Amino acid sequence: MTIEERVADGVLLGRAGKGDEEAFTVLYRRHQAALFRFAVRMTGSAWAAEEIVQDIFMTLVREPKKYDAGRGAVGAFLFGIARNRVMKHLERAPRDISLETDGEDTRIGATVLQDSFTPAAWTEQRERAKHVREAVLELPPEFREAVVLCELEEMSYEEAAQAIGCPIGTVRSRLHRGKALLLAKLELLREVPRRANAGR
Amino acid sequence: MTCEEFERVGWDAERDASLSAEERAAAFAHAADCPACAALEDSWRAAKMELRAFGAATEAAETPSRVEMRLRQEFRTRHRSLRVRRTAVMASWGLAAAAVIFGTVTWINWRNGQRDAQANVSHAGGAQAATRSDAATAAAETLVADNNGGDFTPLPGSMVFDSDDASIVRVRMQRGSLSALGFPVNEERASDWIQVDLLVTDDGLPQAVRLSR
Numbered sequence: 094m095t096i097e098e099r100v101a102d103g104v105l106l107g108r109a110g111k112g113d114e115e116a117f118t119v120l121y122r123r124h125q126a127a128l129f130r131f132a133v134r135m136t137g138s139a140w141a142a143e144e145i146v147q148d149i150f151m152t153l154v155r156e157p158k159k160y161d162a163g164r165g166a167v168g169a170f171l172f173g174i175a176r177n178r179v180m181k182h183l184e185r186a187p188r189d190i191s192l193e194t195d196g197e198d199t200r201i202g203a204t205v206l207q208d209s210f211t212p213a214a215w216t217e218q219r220e221r222a223k224h225v226r227e228a229v230l231e232l233p234p235e236f237r238e239a240v241v242l243c244e245l246e247e248m249s250y251e252e253a254a255q256a257i258g259c260p261i262g263t264v265r266s267r268l269h270r271g272k273a274l275l276l277a278k279l280e281l282l283r284e285v286p287r288r289a290n291a292g293r
Numbered sequence: 294m295t296c297e298e299f300e301r302v303g304w305d306a307e308r309d310a311s312l313s314a315e316e317r318a319a320a321f322a323h324a325a326d327c328p329a330c331a332a333l334e335d336s337w338r339a340a341k342m343e344l345r346a347f348g349a350a351t352e353a354a355e356t357p358s359r360v361e362m363r364l365r366q367e368f369r370t371r372h373r374s375l376r377v378r379r380t381a382v383m384a385s386w387g388l389a390a391a392a393v394i395f396g397t398v399t400w401i402n403w404r405n406g407q408r409d410a411q412a413n414v415s416h417a418g419g420a421q422a423a424t425r426s427d428a429a430t431a432a433a434e435t436l437v438a439d440n441n442g443g444d445f446t447p448l449p450g451s452m453v454f455d456s457d458d459a460s461i462v463r464v465r466m467q468r469g470s471l472s473a474l475g476f477p478v479n480e481e482r483a484s485d486w487i488q489v490d491l492l493v494t495d496d497g498l499p500q501a502v503r504l505s506r
Contacts, residue, residue, distance in 0.1 A: 131352055222350055225346070
């Protein structure tokens with residue numbers, strides 16, 4: 094790569110639109126991981142996330158003029174496409190998330206704590222990660238999105254609101270409902286008696 | 294703060310930046326006094342840690358390299374075909390422009406030719422009018438001069454020919470017929486009968502004329 098790392102996304106996209114493959118590659122490498130992470134956390138499937146990321150950049154290859162610099166950064170534009178694709182995927186195949194088996198490497202959390210010291214601890218942590226994954230994936234998409242963005246991606250409410258395209262209050266209430274549901278599910282998974290109104 | 298309020302906004306007071314300092318302090322105070330709410334807060338802390346562990350496990354997740362390869366392949370294909378299409382469009386525009394230029398030049402040349410022809414006709418008309426009074430004399434002189442020299446006068450528009458391969462045909466015709474061969478004729482004597490020799494080439498076309506003796 095000879096293109097400097099600090100070249101702005103908009104410039105790279107402009108060059109890519111004119112056929113500069115190197116600019117396109119730099120742009121891809123700059124954003125793919127975050128988009129893949131979001132997709133994998135939302136769908137629970139590495140295969141689906143891979144397809145989603147591919148779709149996002151295919152859109153960029155085929156219709157680079159779809160991006161309007163006046164409406165925000167390239168990253169936000171890509172995230173918007175990712176979000177749409179994820180929602181479509183969830184609408185189309187809502188049960189996909191539960192079909193992956195424990196043995197598959199495509200399962201999120203498969204790489205969890207490979208440096209754990211004992212097999213027992215590793216197994217326990219793996220089991221806990223599995224429970225959390227299941228609990229997150231069982232959340233309704235809009236709550237899941239708020240939890241993924243604010244708790245896993247560690248975005249602020251403002252950033253999450255900008256990414257989702259809704260008011261901060263909405264993010265806050267979705268996050269609260271999502272966390273309550275998540276807590277209820279995790280408590281349930283741990284077989285600990287939960288508060289009667291948790292998750293309501 | 295009541296338990297209901299705590300459940301609504303208090304149990305993640307540490308993280309919730311939208312809470313005011315007073316609300317946060319009230320949440321902490323309530324958790325310190327209410328064991329049920331404190332348990333809820335503890336549960337959330339534990340859940341949050343698990344969530345963080347889950348987040349950390351997926352933190353290093355990256356799109357497989359095959360996706361980059363596929364995308365680059367698609368990019369190359371797309372831009373190569375775009376380049377070809379652009380070249381084809383440019384070539385068509387170039388050809389169209391060349392055709393227009395060629396047409397324009399041809400039309401201008403044709404128009405200039407027409408104008409010249411009209412000018413020649415009017416010039417010839419004027420000259421004819423000016424010389425009408427002695428046209429017969431001039432024609433006679435020309436032909437007579439040629440005749441005297443024993444040479445044929447080439448007909449207008451005739452090709453270069455070899456007189457050895459041509460034959461001489463003597464014909465009797467009215468003087469006015471000479472105008473059909475492109476010679477000026479005195480109209481007053483157009484009905485006179487004259488005898489001329491035509492030099493006819495192999496293809497049967499007369500190439501030259503002379504007044505026979």
